[in-house]
Structures are given as structure tokens and as C-alpha cells.
Amino acid sequence: xxxxxxxxxxxxxPWDAVLILLPLTGAVAAGLWPRSARPIGLLxxxxxxxxxxGLGTAVAGTDGLHHAVGGWGAPLGIELRADALSLxxxxxxxxxxxxxxxxxDSYFEPTLARWxxxxxxxxxxxxxxxxxxxxxxxxxxxxxxxxxAAVALTALGGGRAALTGAMRYLLATLLGSLVYLLGVALxxxxxxxxxxxxxxxxxxxGPASRxxxxxxxxxxxxxxxxxxxxxxxxxxxxxxxxxxxALLSAxxxxxxFYILVRLWLELFAPLAATAATGQVLGLLGMAAILWxxxxxLRQPRVKLLVAYSTVAQIGYLFLAFPLLSAAGLPDAAAWxxxxxxxxxxxxxxxxxxxxAGNLLRFGGHDRITDLDCVAQRLPLTVAAFALAGVSIxxxxxxxxxxxxxxxxxxxxxxxxxxxxxxMLLGGLLAAGYVFKVVGxxxxxxxxxxxxxxxxxxxxxxxxxxxxxxxxxxxxPGILLPWFDSAxxxxxxxxxx
Amino acid sequence: xxxxNGILLSVLASSLLPGLVIFAIAEHRIxxxxxxxxxxxxxxLVLVGWMLWGVAHGQAYELRLALLPGLDFVLRAxxxxxxxxxxxxxxxxxxxxxxxxxxxGSPHRSRFFGFFSLCVTATVGVALAGNxxxxxxxxxxxxxxxxxxxxxxxxxxxRRAGQSYLVYTLSGGVLLLAGTVWLYSLTGTLEFRAxxxxxxxxxxxxxxxxxxxWLLIAGVGVKAALFPLHGWxxxxxxxxxxxxALLHAxxxxxxxxxGIVRIVYEVFGVEQAAxxxxxxxxxxxxxxxxxYGSLRALYQDDLKRRLAFxxxxxxxxxxxGVAIAGPIATIGGLVHLVHQGLMKITLFFCAGNLAETLHIxxxxxxxxxxxxxxxxxxxFTLAAFGMIGLPPVAGFVSKWYLGLGAMEAGQDxxxxxxxxxxxxxxxxxxxxxxxxxxxxxxxxxxxAAGGRHETGWLLLWPPVITAAMSLGAGMLAFIPFSPLEWVxxxxxxxxxxxx
Numbered sequence: 004x005x006x007x008x009x010x011x012x013x014x015x016x017p018w019d020a021v022l023i024l025l026p027l028t029g030a031v032a033a034g035l036w037p038r039s040a041r042p043i044g045l046l047x048x049x050x051x052x053x054x055x056x057g058l059g060t061a062v063a064g065t066d067g068l069h070h071a072v073g074g075w076g077a078p079l080g081i082e083l084r085a086d087a088l089s090l091x092x093x094x095x096x097x098x099x100x101x102x103x104x105x106x107x108d109s110y111f112e113p114t115l116a117r118w119x120x121x122x123x124x125x126x127x128x129x130x131x132x133x134x135x136x137x138x139x140x141x142x143x144x145x146x147x148x149x150x151x152a153a154v155a156l157t158a159l160g161g162g163r164a165a166l167t168g169a170m171r172y173l174l175a176t177l178l179g180s181l182v183y184l185l186g187v188a189l190x191x192x193x194x195x196x197x198x199x200x201x202x203x204x205x206x207x208x209g210p211a212s213r214x215x216x217x218x219x220x221x222x223x224x225x226x227x228x229x230x231x232x233x234x235x236x237x238x239x240x241x242x243x244x245x246x247x248x249a250l251l252s253a254x255x256x257x258x259x260f261y262i263l264v265r266l267w268l269e270l271f272a273p274l275a276a277t278a279a280t281g282q283v284l285g286l287l288g289m290a291a292i293l294w295x296x297x298x299x300l301r302q303p304r305v306k307l308l309v310a311y312s313t314v315a316q317i318g319y320l321f322l323a324f325p326l327l328s329a330a331g332l333p334d335a336a337a338w339x340x341x342x343x344x345x346x347x348x349x350x351x352x353x354x355x356x357x358x359a360g361n362l363l364r365f366g367g368h369d370r371i372t373d374l375d376c377v378a379q380r381l382p383l384t385v386a387a388f389a390l391a392g393v394s395i396x397x398x399x400x401x402x403x404x405x406x407x408x409x410x411x412x413x414x415x416x417x418x419x420x421x422x423x424x425x426m427l428l429g430g431l432l433a434a435g436y437v438f439k440v441v442g443x444x445x446x447x448x449x450x451x452x453x454x455x456x457x458x459x460x461x462x463x464x465x466x467x468x469x470x471x472x473x474x475x476x477x478x479p480g481i482l483l484p485w486f487d488s489a490x491x492x493x494x495x496x497x498x499x
Numbered sequence: 500x501x502x503x504n505g506i507l508l509s510v511l512a513s514s515l516l517p518g519l520v521i522f523a524i525a526e527h528r529i530x531x532x533x534x535x536x537x538x539x540x541x542x543x544l545v546l547v548g549w550m551l552w553g554v555a556h557g558q559a560y561e562l563r564l565a566l567l568p569g570l571d572f573v574l575r576a577x578x579x580x581x582x583x584x585x586x587x588x589x590x591x592x593x594x595x596x597x598x599x600x601x602x603x604g605s606p607h608r609s610r611f612f613g614f615f616s617l618c619v620t621a622t623v624g625v626a627l628a629g630n631x632x633x634x635x636x637x638x639x640x641x642x643x644x645x646x647x648x649x650x651x652x653x654x655x656x657x658r659r660a661g662q663s664y665l666v667y668t669l670s671g672g673v674l675l676l677a678g679t680v681w682l683y684s685l686t687g688t689l690e691f692r693a694x695x696x697x698x699x700x701x702x703x704x705x706x707x708x709x710x711x712x713w714l715l716i717a718g719v720g721v722k723a724a725l726f727p728l729h730g731w732x733x734x735x736x737x738x739x740x741x742x743x744a745l746l747h748a749x750x751x752x753x754x755x756x757x758g759i760v761r762i763v764y765e766v767f768g769v770e771q772a773a774x775x776x777x778x779x780x781x782x783x784x785x786x787x788x789x790x791y792g793s794l795r796a797l798y799q800d801d802l803k804r805r806l807a808f809x810x811x812x813x814x815x816x817x818x819x820g821v822a823i824a825g826p827i828a829t830i831g832g833l834v835h836l837v838h839q840g841l842m843k844i845t846l847f848f849c850a851g852n853l854a855e856t857l858h859i860x861x862x863x864x865x866x867x868x869x870x871x872x873x874x875x876x877x878x879f880t881l882a883a884f885g886m887i888g889l890p891p892v893a894g895f896v897s898k899w900y901l902g903l904g905a906m907e908a909g910q911d912x913x914x915x916x917x918x919x920x921x922x923x924x925x926x927x928x929x930x931x932x933x934x935x936x937x938x939x940x941x942x943x944x945x946x947a948a949g950g951r952h953e954t955g956w957l958l959l960w961p962p963v964i965t966a967a968m969s970l971g972a973g974m975l976a977f978i979p980f981s982p983l984e985w986v987x988x989x990x991x992x993x994x995x996x997x998x
Contacts, residue, residue: 376653379607393643398672399636405567408680415684423680427673434669438646442662445653480565 018058026128034121044120048104051097084137087489106464107246126152150176168238175235183222208274226259230291240310245360253349281324288321296432305369340409347402350472354391357465375448387465392437402475513543518616540592573629583626598741600957617644622750631689667731675718695768722755726788740851748843756817782822788815793923828904835897837982845882848962867940878966883928893972
């Protein structure tokens with residue numbers, strides 16, 4: 004059967020390696036030849052999607068692909084692993100990355116663009132490598148690379164606020180990696196391996212594994228900006244250039260969260276002794292939702308508001324930790340909901356930051372009360388912000404609603420009224436801060452400002468991402484099975 | 500494939516697609532926009548007429564799309580759904596005509612008509628929803644798509660009104676969501692059924708069911724403007740007249756009232772609801788809202804605000820009729836859904852004419868206005884009589900059935916509430932009529948009419964037509980396809996106990 008042949012030929016290609024090497028090569032090329040940086044950057048950003056389709060075809064129907072780079076497998080060499088969970092994060096990265104790249108192409112002046120493209124491609128390569136790594140040390144390396152690229156991008160705009168924000172971010176991200184590395188070292192000492200598969204067999208409940216979990220968890224929580232470790236996020240995300248803010252909020256904080264999910268589902272949750280850690284993470288998640296939303300509501304500027312909204316939305320991702328199934332294992336339904344929220348939030352938050360960037364470009368400021376009839380003058384941007392905000396607030400018919408519904412359902416089935424109440428309150432507060440801005444879109448400002456032209460592409464990319472967040476809510480049934488296996492696969496692997 | 504799929508989707512699409520296209524139409528292309536608007540409205544009306552005919556002859560229309568595992572997106576056109584769909588579609592056409600006249604020359608009309616069409620789509624979706632999740636989806640969509648209409652004037656007052664509107668309605672939405680997902684975790688289904696779907700739960704869940712009932716009722720009660728959740732409605736009157744007319748007299752508040760009907764009858768089942776002991780408090784709350792709204796209306800000088808408080812009062816007749824839990828009272832409540840819609844939209848159209856033609860916003864400025872706008876004030880008078888409940892206007896029919904049903908159910912106190920409310924209605928409507936018809940205009944009187952008509956024909960005809968319809972619905976209450984006949988048909992088809 005020719006079709007079967009071509010499919011297996013597709014499956015045989017090393018898609019995972021291409022997904023890492025292409026952006027890294029692109030980054031080097033874009034750095035060496037600044038004049039070609041733009042076509043290289045756009046091409047590589049767009050190339051992620053077909054490569055991912057290839058990888059998806061290869062992964063479909065298997066319980067994950069393993070690929071030993073250069074033929075050296077664990078425990079010596081670098082091993083790559085692609086399964087449905089990696090694909091969720093890779094696809095999120097590819098989609099948001101393409102949208103932001105198209106936006107950035109119109110956003111940056113040539114002097115900044117020559118720095119943006121290599122850094123972005125470097126970040127993209129690091130992200131892809133992180134989602135494909137199969138051992139704890141490689142995860143550390145990719146995490147560090149990603150952090151450095153992200154800090155450099157944050158500082159790209161220059162100026163005092165951006166540099167202060169970037170410096171704080173640098174310290175936080177280095178500290179986070181360091182603490183994570185301590186945990187890794189401890190695990191290596193206890194088990195003699197860093198490979199996920201081998202760790203799963205050798206790890207036992209005890210003080211060593213508990214301390215390791217505590218250290219790695221704390222380091223990753225710092226990098227994910229989980230309350231109360233969120234202090235570095237608002238200044239960094241609010242002062243970075245708009246496309247960078249979008250990348251940081253939509254993708255970079257999700258990367259450290261991805262590691263935490265991996266650790267939790269595959270290594271630690273099966274050790275029953277970690278239930279208390281799950282409860283603590285859940286509590287911090289609830290605190291993040293309430294505190295972040297409340298702070299967002301109080302912000303006078305759009306970008307700061309959106310940044311605090313990220314602090315709140317990260318809280319939702321941690322609500323699955325305290326939910327355990329009857330057998331004491333992670334609740335698959337709750338994790339499915341959380342992964343859904345990862346994708347929905349990434350699309351919507353990127354759209355919001357891009358829209359905020361348009362507002363900033365248009366009026367020269369992003370003070371909420373001074374917004375001047377933008378609903379009439381930048382309708383596409385306003386539509387993007389409002390649609391994305393509706394998804395962030397978890398209102399139908401958007402992807403955010405579906406995620407919230409699934410998570411509410413999982414929490415209710417376990418009788419966790421505390422989680423339910425916080426989620427509902429968080430949704431209300433989110434609607435509050437979103438529509439606080441939307442309300443001022445319509446009214447004229449007290450003083451008229453000179454308006455700058457906003458390129459059409461910057462408006463359309465913001466709207467495109469917001470529409471994707473909306474579409475996610477219209478036919479969730481198409482994607483849900485994939486999210487199911489994204490949770491079930493790592494857990495099944497852990498039980499073997 | 501069910502033959503209903505196409506037609507149900509078309510009914511939604513007939514307002515959704517024109518709405519989406521209109522957003523993209525340049526401001527000055529009036530002819531194109533108007534054509535699209537009217538085309539959509541007429542197509543919708545034809546489709547609805549077709550379905551009415553089909554349902555009356557035993558046809559069932561259902562559309563089911565998988566949304567989440569175990570939960571479908573369901574549209575179903577039963578007699579009850581069509582009652583609300585028909586009301587919305589007929590009034591949409593008339594209000595579109597009115598709005599074209601009203602907004603002539605004002606800015607941002609593409610945005611206005613775009614969201615207006617989205618609102619109608621959401622309203623029709625609320626009516627056709629076949630389960631609680633679908634209902635919730637459209638209910639929230641209605642909230643979101645009305646917001647830009649409330650703030651349409653882009654003034655600081657409009658922004659504040661919009662903010663307050665959202666605080667109320669989105670809080671309601673959260674309660675509705677909480678109740679819905681809680682109920683789903685207990686029953687595993689959300690499908691509307693003629694006798695409800697909670698009867699299989701054992702007695703240990705009664706506490707939870709009572710809590711869910713109040714969560715759901717509070718959720719829809721915000722839009723139905725049940726006391727103390729009514730505060731947004733008078734504030735939202737800052738919106739342009741067509742919005743006040745269709746949305747805040749008909750679509751939005753009726754979506755809430757319609758939700759009460761669905762929840763009492765098709766989620767809980769009226770007998771289980773009565774067993775849980777929740778219907779009587781609901782009836783009490785509705786009765787209180789009726790009197791409270793009327794009392795507050797008495798003290799408003801702003802015409803639209805008086806009408807708004809009157810809406811607060813009148814919409815609760817529907818909740819009252821449903822909560823009395825007897826078949827005849829329910830007939831009264833349901834038929835009031837249509838009757839109140841026809842009468843109140845007439846009143847708001849007329850208020851819009853006064854504002855647009857003569858810049859009159861306050862009742863104290865209305866002296867002698869009947870001489871200048873005889874047709875407008877004639878329609879207003881007819882609708883006001885209906886509100887008071889004078890025969891043969893439609894409002895009388897509703898009140899008659901409500902009273903009769905209350906007596907039959909042994910709730911005699913309701914008759915006192917109805918009588919008290921009618922007196923209050925008279926007390927706040929008759930002074931307006933007296934001023935308009937029997938007082939001399941202040942100062943130099945009103946400027947003479949410019950053309951052949953007292954105002955633009957697009958502004959004049961809609962209220963005259965809806966006033967005539969209110970009269971017709973009362974006088975011809977027993978001909979086929981009259982609102983009353985249709986509601987009795989619903990009673991026979993969907994609810995137990997009406998012969």
C-alpha cells in the first residue's frame with residue numbers, strides 16, 4: 004500500500020532532531036548574516052509547523068518515540084523523546100512562535116531586528132530541545148539556554164526599565180536553575196542515573212527523593228513565576244518589547260512548567276509520599292489566581308495588567324497537583340484540563356500582549372484611562388484584545404472556557420470546593436480586568452494625543468492568535484483525544 | 500441525518516453571517532448594510548415560520564454536535580423554544596427597521612448592526628438550546644454581545660453603565676456556570692426533559708439540589724431582573740433606543756425569564772421543584788419584584804427609567820406564573836413572555852421617537868405631546884393600557900390566566916399582588932397619558948412636523964405595528980397561531996397537566 008509506505012518513510016525521518024537543529028542553525032546563520040536574518044527567521048519560524056506535522060504522524064499510534072542522538076543511548080548519550088505531552092508544548096510553541104514572528108517582522112526597526120532574529124531562533128531551538136529532552140541534565144542545559152535567550156530578548160528594547168526588569172529576571176532565572184540543579188544532583192547521587200526511564204525504575208520514596216523534589220519543584224516554581232515567586236515576572240514582561248512579552252508569557256514560563264509536569268507525572272506522583280507537595284502547589288496556585296487577578300485589576304497600564312494576568316493564569320496550571328485519583332495517582336481529567344489551558348492561555352495571552360503592543364505603538368503610551376477612542380480607530384486590535392480576554396476570563400465560546408469547564412468538573416467530582424470557588428472567582432476577576440480595559444477602548448481621552456500608524460500586519464497577527472483561541476472552544480472534541488494521551492502516556496510509562 | 504440540522508443552523512446563520520459581514524462593511528455603504536440586515540431578518544422569519552408550521556404538525560427538529568465527551572451541543576425546536584424564537588425574530592425585523600431610521604447619520608453603525616445581529620443570534624440560541632450547557636454558551640454570548648451596544652454612545656456615563664451591566668450579568672453567569680457544572684457532576688447529563696432530569700437522584704442529594712436551584716435561578720435571575728439583581732437594567736437605559744427596545748425589553752430580560760421556565764420545568768421538573776420546596780419562595784420573590792418594580796417606577800421622571808422599572812416588574816409575572824407551579828398559571832406566565840414583549844417594545848419605540856423627534860426625555864416635558872405626535876402617543880397609550888391589564892389588550896389575557904391559575908393552585912394571595920400591581924401600573928402610566936393628551940404644551944409648543952408624517956416613517960411604523968399586534972394578541976387570543984393558542988399547545992405537548 005503506497006500510502007502506508009510513505010507514512011512509514013515519514014515516520015523514519017529524525018523529525019525531533021530537525022526541530023532542534025533547524026532553529027539553532029538558523030540562529031547562527033541569522034547572527035552571521037544580519038541582512039538575511041529576516042527571511043531566515045520567518046522561514047524557520049514557519050518551518051516548525053510542517054516539521055511538527057511530520058513528528059505528529061510519527062508519534063501517532065505509538066507510546067512515544069525515542070531517538071538516541073549519534074547512536075549513543077542512555078545512560079551515556081543524549082536521548083530525545085517525543086510523545087503526546089511533548090507535542091502539546093511543541094505545537095503551542097510552533098503556533099505562537101509563528102504568529103509572534105510575523106508580528107515582530109513589522110514591529111522591530113532594522114537595528115533591533117538584527118538582534119531579535121538570532122535570539123528568537125536560539126530561544127526556539129532551546130524550547131524545542133527542552134520539550135524533547137529525555138533526561139534531567141539535558142533538561143537543565145536547555146532550561147538554562149532558554150533562560151539566557153529570554154533575558155537577552157527582554158533587554159532588547161534598551162532603556163532603564165527594560166534593563167532593570169531583565170536584570171531581575173536574570174537573577175531569578177539563574178537562581179531557579181541552580182536550585183533545580185541541586186535537586187538533580189541529589190537524585191543522581193541517590194539513583195546513579197538522570198534518564199527518565201531508568202529513574203522511574205530506581206526512584207524510591209524517602210528523604211532523598213523528597214528533598215530532590217522539593218528543590219527541583221522550588222527552582223521550577225521560581226522560573227514559572229508561581230506565587231509567591233512571581234516578583235520578577237511583571238517588570239520583565241511589562242518592560243520587554245511586545246513580541247518578546249508575548250513569547251515570555253505564552254511560552255517561556257510554560258517550559259519550566261513542562262519539566263514540573265514531567266517530573267510529577269512520571270517520577271514523583273507514583274511515590275505516594277508526595278501528596279503533601281501536591282497540596283502545597285495547589286494552595287500556591289489558588290493564591291496566585293487571587294493575588295494575580297487582584298493586582299491586574301489595580302494596574303493603571305495595559306501591559307502591566309496583562310503581565311499580572313499571567314501570574315494569575317499560571318495559578319490555574321497548578322490546580323491539578325492536589326487532585327488525585329482514587330488510586331492515589333494524578334487525576335488524568337484534571338491534567339488534561341491543565342494542558343488544554345496551557346495551549347488556550349498561550350494563544351490568548353500572546354494575542355493580548357501583541358494587541359497591547361499595538362496600543363502602545365498607536366498612542367505612544369498604554370495608560371488605560373488615557374486610551375482614546377481606539378475601538379473606532381484600531382478595531383482589529385480591540386477585537387483581538389477583547390476576544391483573547393474573553394478566553395482568559397474563561398467565558399464561552401472560547402478555548403479558555405473549555406479548559407475551565409474541564410478543570411471545574413474534575414475538581415467537583417473530588418468535592419474540592421476550595422478549588423472550584425477560587426476558579427470561579429478568578430474568572431470573575433479576570434472578566435473585571437479585561438473589561439476595565441475594553442470599556443476605555445470606546446471612550447475618548449481627556450487630552451488628544453498624536454497617533455502613530457500601526458502596520459496592518461501587527462493588527463492581523465494579534466487577531467489571528469485571538470481567533471485561534473476562540474476556535475479552540477468551538478470544536479474541542481477534535482483535539483481532546485490528543486490531550487488525553489498526553490496525560491495518559493507519561494503516567495502509563497511511569498507505572499511500568 | 501435529521502432534516503432539522505440544516506434549518507436549525509440556518510436559523511442561527513441568518514443573523515450570525517450578516518452580522519459578521521456587516522462588521523467589515525465600510526461605514527458609508529448604507530444600502531449594502533441595510534440590504535444584508537433586512538435579508539437576514541426576512542430569511543430568519545421565513546425559516547421560523549416553516550418550523551412553526553412543522554412543529555404544529557408534529558415535526559421535531561434537533562441538531563446534535565459533539566462538544567465534549569458526554570456533552571453535546573444541542574439545538575432543539577420544540578413548541579416552547581419556538582415561542583421565544585418567533586417573538587425574537589418578528590421583533591428583530593421591526594427593530595432593525597426602526598434602528599435604521601433611528602441611527603440615520605450617526606457614527607459607527609456597522610459596529611452597531613454587527614453586534615445587534617450577534618445579539619439576536621445569541622437570543623435565538625438561548626431559545627433553541629436543548630441542554631443546559633448550550634443554554635449557558637448562548638446566555639454568556641448574549642451578555643458579551645450586548646455590552647458593546649450598551650457602551651455604544653462612548654460617553655463616560657455609557658462606560659460606567661456598561662461596567663455595571665457586566666458586573667451584574669457576568670456574576671450571574673458565574674453562578675449559572677457553578678450550578679451547571681455542579682449539577683453535571685451529580686447527574687452526568689444536562690439534557691432538558693419535559694419532566695426534568697434530576698428525579699433519579701436519591702434524597703441525600705436534596706440539599707445539593709436546592710443549592711443548585713438557587714445558583715441557577717440567581718444566574719438567570721440577573722438577566723430577568725429579579726430583585727435584588729435588577730440594578731443593571733435602569734442603568735443600561737443609556738443605550739440607544741433600539742437597544743433598549745429589543746434587548747432590554749425583550750431579548751435580554753426574556754432570556755433570563757425563559758431560563759427560569761427551562762430550569763423549573765425541564766431541569767428540575769415542576770413536581771420535584773415543588774417537592775424541594777423552592778417554588779414558593781421563588782413565587783414570593785417574583786411577587787415582591789412585581790410590586791417593588793412598580794413602586795420604583797412611580798418615582799422616575801426619566802421616561803426610559805420609568806419604563807425600565809416597569810420592565811423589572813412585568814418580567815417577574817413570567818417567573819411568578821412559572822413558580823406557582825400550576826398549569827394555568829404557567830400558561831399565563833408563558834403568554835406574558837410574548838405579550839409583555841410586544842407591549843414593552845412599543846413603549847420603548849415611542850420613547851425613542853420622543854427623544855429623537857422632539858428631544859423629550861423626561862415625563863415632565865411631555866405636556867401636550869399627543870397633539871404633536873398623535874400616532875406615536877396613540878401606540879403608547881394602547882401599550883400602556885395593556886400593561887395595566889385593561890381588556891381587550893394582550894396584558895389582560897396574561898393577568899387573567901395568572902389570576903385564574905393562582906386560584907386553581909390555591910395561592911389566592913397572588914390575586915392580591917396582581918390587583919396591587921395593576922393599580923400601581925395605572926398610577927405610573929395614567930399620569931403620562933394625562934400629560935400627553937390633556938395638558939397644553941408648555942411655552943411656544945412643539946415645532947410643527949416637517950413632512951407628511953409626524954416623524955420619519957421608519958420610526959413611526961414599528962411602534963404602530965407592535966401596538967396593533969398587542970391589541971390583536973388580546974382580541975384574537977383564540978385564533979390558531981395566536982400567542983395564547985400556541986402557549987396552550989405547549990401546555991398540551993410539553994408539560995403535564997394542561998388539558
